[in-house]
Amino acid sequence: xxxxxLERVAHEVLIGDGAIGTMxxxxxxxxxxxxxxxxxxxxxxxxDLHAEYLAAGAQVIETNTFGANYxxxxxxxxxxxxxxxxxxxxxLARRAAKVRDVFVAGSMGPMxxxxxxxxADQVRDSFRLQAAALAEGGVDLLILETFSELDELETAxxxxxxxxxxxxxxxxxxxxxxxxxxxxxxxxxLRLAAAGASLVGANCGAxxxxxxxxxxxxxxxxxxxxxxxxxxxxxxxxxxxxxxxTTPDYFAARxxxxxxxxxxxxxxxxxxxxxxxxxxAQRLKGARPAARVAVxxxxxxxxxxxxxxxxxxFLDLWGKEMVVTVELDPPKGLDCSRILAGSxxxxxxxxxxxxxxxxxxxxxxxxxxxxxxxIRRDVGIEVIAHITCRDRNLxxxxxxxxxxxxxxxxxxxxxxxxxxSLGEEAxxxxxxxxxxxxxxxxxxxxxxxVNALGNPIGAGTGFTIGAAFNPNTxxxxxxxxxxxxxxxxxxxxxxxxxxxxxxxxxxxxxxTAHLGIxxxxxxxxxxxxxxxxxxxxxxxxxxxxxxxxxxxxGKTGEEGVREGLAIAREFIEATMGRVGxxxxxxxxxxxxxxxxxxxxxxxxxxxxxx
Numbered sequence: 027x028x029x030x031x032l033e034r035v036a037h038e039v040l041i042g043d044g045a046i047g048t049m050x051x052x053x054x055x056x057x058x059x060x061x062x063x064x065x066x067x068x069x070x071x072x073x074d075l076h077a078e079y080l081a082a083g084a085q086v087i088e089t090n091t092f093g094a095n096y097x098x099x100x101x102x103x104x105x106x107x108x109x110x111x112x113x114x115x116x117x118l119a120r121r122a123a124k125v126r127d128v129f130v131a132g133s134m135g136p137m138x139x140x141x142x143x144x145x146a147d148q149v150r151d152s153f154r155l156q157a158a159a160l161a162e163g164g165v166d167l168l169i170l171e172t173f174s175e176l177d178e179l180e181t182a183x184x185x186x187x188x189x190x191x192x193x194x195x196x197x198x199x200x201x202x203x204x205x206x207x208x209x210x211x212x213x214x215x216l217r218l219a220a221a222g223a224s225l226v227g228a229n230c231g232a233x234x235x236x237x238x239x240x241x242x243x244x245x246x247x248x249x250x251x252x253x254x255x256x257x258x259x260x261x262x263x264x265x266x267x268x269x270x271x272t273t274p275d276y277f278a279a280r281x282x283x284x285x286x287x288x289x290x291x292x293x294x295x296x297x298x299x300x301x302x303x304x305x306x307a308q309r310l311k312g313a314r315p316a317a318r319v320a321v322x323x324x325x326x327x328x329x330x331x332x333x334x335x336x337x338x339x340f341l342d343l344w345g346k347e348m349v350v351t352v353e354l355d356p357p358k359g360l361d362c363s364r365i366l367a368g369s370x371x372x373x374x375x376x377x378x379x380x381x382x383x384x385x386x387x388x389x390x391x392x393x394x395x396x397x398x399x400x401i402r403r404d405v406g407i408e409v410i411a412h413i414t415c416r417d418r419n420l421x422x423x424x425x426x427x428x429x430x431x432x433x434x435x436x437x438x439x440x441x442x443x444x445x446x447s448l449g450e451e452a453x454x455x456x457x458x459x460x461x462x463x464x465x466x467x468x469x470x471x472x473x474x475x476v477n478a479l480g481n482p483i484g485a486g487t488g489f490t491i492g493a494a495f496n497p498n499t500x501x502x503x504x505x506x507x508x509x510x511x512x513x514x515x516x517x518x519x520x521x522x523x524x525x526x527x528x529x530x531x532x533x534x535x536x537x538t539a540h541l542g543i544x545x546x547x548x549x550x551x552x553x554x555x556x557x558x559x560x561x562x563x564x565x566x567x568x569x570x571x572x573x574x575x576x577x578x579x580g581k582t583g584e585e586g587v588r589e590g591l592a593i594a595r596e597f598i599e600a601t602m603g604r605v606g607x608x609x610x611x612x613x614x615x616x617x618x619x620x621x622x623x624x625x626x627x628x629x630x631x632x633x634x635x636x
Contacts, residue, residue, distance in 0.1 A: 031086075031129050031167050032192050032224060035251050035290040039313040040129070042086045042255060042293020043079035044303045050075065052299075060102055062094040065114040072115075076122035082300040083307025086291060087123055088133040088169060089115035089160060096152040097140025108152075109159040116163025131169040131194065132160030134186065136178055142461055149178070153185035161189040169194040171255065172230045172295075176205055176214050183221050194253050194291065195223035198231035200479030203240040208476035215244040227253030230295040233272060234259070234280030238287065245288040245318055254289040256280070258297030272297065274305035281306045288318045339408050339436050339490050340378040341519060344544045348631035349607030351410060351521070351546060352620045353381035356392040362400065368617030369405040375624040379408040379437065381521070381609070385417065388449025395426060399433035410492060411435050413465065414443025420459040423468065424477050431472075431487040439492040439521060440465040440512075463511055466491055470516025493517035495545065497525060497534040498569040506537045513541050521609040523567040524550035526574050526593070528600055535604050546609040549597060549623065552590035553613050555579040591619065595626055602630060 034040060050061050053071065064072055072090050079087055093099075094111045104111075112132070119130040134156055141149055157168055168186045170193065173179035179195060186193045195218045203211040211228075218226045226248065228240045237256040245252060259272035281292050292310065294302050343349050352372050354365050369380050380401060382394040398409035411430065418426060430438070442462045446454040460468060468478055475486035493512040499505050509520060520538075525531050525547050538545055550568075552558045558578040562570040574593055581589050590613075598608060608627060612620040 030192075034129075035225070035315070037314065039285050039289070039310055039315060040085045040291050041083055041303065041307045041310060042131075042253075042291055043076075043082075043084040043088055044294035044298030044300065045258075045296050046075065046088065046090055046092070046133075048297055049078070049299060060093075060099075060104070062091055062099070062111050062115065063104060063107075065090055065094075065111050065118060066107070069114070069118055072118050073122055076119055078300045079303055080122060080126060080128060082304035084128070084293070084303055086129045086131050086167075086293065087119055088131045088293075089119045089163075089165060090133070091115040091156070091160065092133045092135040092171070093138070095134070095137055095156050097137035097144060097149075101138075101140055108155055112156050112159035113163040116160050116165045120164040129166040130164065131167050132157070132163075132165035132191075134160070134168060134170050134182060136173050136175070136182075141178065142463060146181070150181050150185055153182045154188060157186045157189050161191060165191065167192040167194060167224070169196065169253075171196040172198045174198045174200070174206055174231070176209055176217060180217065180221050183218065183223055187222050192224040193222070194225040194227065195221075196227045196229040196253055196255060199228055199237075199240050200231060201236075201481050203236075203243055204476075204480030206478055206480050207471055208474065208480040208482070211240050211243040212247045215248050215250075219248045219250050223250065225251045225253045225291060227255070227289065227291070229253070229255035230257055233257050234277055234284075238280055238283050241284055241289060242287045249318060251290045251315070252288045253291040254281070254284040255293045255295045256284075257295045258299075258302060272302075274299075274302045277302045278306040278309040282309055282313075285310060285313050286316050288316055290315045340410075341490060341544060343378060344606045348602070348627055349379075349544070349546065350377050350610060350624050350627050351379040351381055351607070352377050352610045352612065352617070352624065353383060354612075354617060355386065355615050356382055356394050356397050358389075358391055360392070362392070362397065364615075365397070366401065366404060368615075368620075369401050369407055371621050372617060372624060373405055373407040375621045376628040377407065377610075377620075377624045378607075379410050381410045381412065381439065383412045384414050384441075384443070385449075386444070388416065388444045388446050388451070388454070390449075390451060395430045395433065395435060398430070398435045402434055408437060409435060410437040410439050410490075412439045412441055414441055415458050415460045415462070415465055416443035416446060416456045418459075419457050420468075420478060423460065423465070424472070427469065427472055427487065427489075428483065431489070436488060437490040437492065438469055439494065440469060440517070441494050462493065463508075463515055466493060466512050466515040466517050473516070490519070491517050493520045494522070495520040495534075495538075496523045496567045497530055498523055498527075498567055502530075502533060502537055506541075509538065510541060513543055517543065519544040519546070521546045522548045524548040524561075524611060526570045526597065528597070530569075531597075531601055531604075544606055546607045547601065547605060548609045548611055549594050550611040551594040551613060551619050551623065552578050552586070553616075554582045554586035554590075556582070557586070557590075557613065587619065591622060594623060598623070598627055599630065602627075602634065 234256040398411045446456040472487040555578045561568045610620045
């Protein structure tokens, strides 16, 4: 036949291969093993799999390098082998294909969770490294696949194009042919076309029928060649293994429909086997690209324009009155009487909102969302519910947050959370599907009326989204950069760790001024010298100057409480002209101490004419 890859797909439909991970697992490789590292340690196993797909009729085989990027490999201690694994993956596929009229596609997938700790330049450089190594190993094209975030795929596409090779850009769409943030298939396809993709398409994420629907929508807005790599339906967990029920005949029949919709490169993703590819290759033998006419994007209102705007709540007072929020710990049992009494006393004193932590220090307490609803109903004060990433996976977080909106909880402080190992529950594990950055992004999406997959949820949750900020670090600019990222993701206010150092406070205010959000400095009154030393030496994120610890030294009981309150009042008095509010953290749940400070703040603000 001859001709380059792009020349071939202009005149004929090419058959891709199927799942690599599914087949390696079937061959006895453990699910928790790194499949890409097999290129170096078990190359014959990879060669044999390529040979099976070639024998089945595949004309385009992918390298075993989907997860061979720095973020994923460094997580298991082999980040230094990125170039070697990708180069060897390309060499193995080329060796398998060298005597056949077959193209080798260098497979590149998303960074995964590791991307959260990387800068934009580091992400781009990682994709560049992987693409360059694949090109050096002899691939004919690059295939970017299973990306669910369009921005990340655009970054990978830009890096891949630097090799000069054709690039296939495949997205993993969620329900309704949408991506995270509500991006529709049509809009995604147009952006990829504008970014220089050679082919656009979809893979993974759905079975053949759903992917077919997505492909038709893409075909309506672009005349670029299309690629389709569906899963073999949805997996079932049977006798300790995941089983895919879609038969090769059914898969091949849907592949014919994909070709009719415009696909010129058709293969399989999760659950597909050489048998699926063999039957599909027989059905599509001699197939030619279908005639297509792109009609342009369908006009529709983006989710962001339909979203409910975030509520303001206690922040409505910012700049008009001195805002005070107070943290109270939910009870360890079912008796809510003390926290309700504390909330009432604080409201009467003038507090504007109650903070409810979520299982602080990974120790079990009453669920704060239900408690927040109860306090709102019975006390009539706003509640800022702290939400951690530790205790729920992405599914549970979304469900509980929508439920919180239903209950009227309007303010959320997003925190990563203390690891479960810190607590006292033997056998408990941390989830951490998200971190504070991505949790804020999820909250912002829910406010815009879409869930994490971009599917509409209605008018939007309207949360006031808060972030935590720790100024007590040697390099405050690092924490400021983290806060800036949180603000970019949707945070509209911040509460800080307790501050005792006025110089540190001034430095914080100067370095965060450009962010333009309300920042409430944390005030934790000390109660004894022992308490001060404990906080300074044992609690991460808290630093107490020598002078203050000297003032507290030897003081206990009422004397310690009086001195601690005096220090807190001095800090508040000294900083009141620079901030619009404070975040009070009463020690050991002693809300009576917070009541005194709330009254002090409100009276001093009134005296100043705030």
